[in-house]
Amino acid sequence: MIRPAVIAKPNRYLDNSDAYTLTPQQEVAKKRTRRTFKQQRGIVGASLDVIKERKSQRPEARAAARQQAIAAGKLKKTDAESVKKAEKAKGAAKAGGASISKVSKQGAKGAPMKVAAKSR
Numbered sequence: 304m305i306r307p308a309v310i311a312k313p314n315r316y317l318d319n320s321d322a323y324t325l326t327p328q329q330e331v332a333k334k335r336t337r338r339t340f341k342q343q344r345g346i347v348g349a350s351l352d353v354i355k356e357r358k359s360q361r362p363e364a365r366a367a368a369r370q371q372a373i374a375a376g377k378l379k380k381t382d383a384e385s386v387k388k389a390e391k392a393k394g395a396a397k398a399g400g401a402s403i404s405k406v407s408k409q410g411a412k413g414a415p416m417k418v419a420a421k422s423r
Contacts, residue, residue: 325333345351357365410416 343351343354345354
């Protein structure tokens with residue numbers, strides 16, 4: 304009986320990893336060319352000057368500005384909600400206060416109503 308290790312294989316079945324190994328000189332050249340130069344850039348909505356200015360600010364000043372912006376946003380949101388509520392109340396008063404039954408999309412399309420489950 305012939306052992307599998309002894310059987311000669313054609314070249315196409317041999318391990319091809321040796322074909323892709325680099326010499327030490329090629330390794331060094333490859334590492335040298337891959338190095339990148341890191342550069343600061345501006346982002347959408349803020350130029351590089353603005354970003355540098357904010358970085359140079361004291362943390363307390365940054366926190367105070369942030370809190371002020373949050374408070375302004377909350378105030379704006381509450382104003383918008385109060386306007387919506389007023390419009391809704393005006394619309395309800397205009398309708399005469401009659402309760403309108405809500406119809407689902409499927410119901411509006413003519414789908415049959417679900418039958419309530421009975422006790423078993």
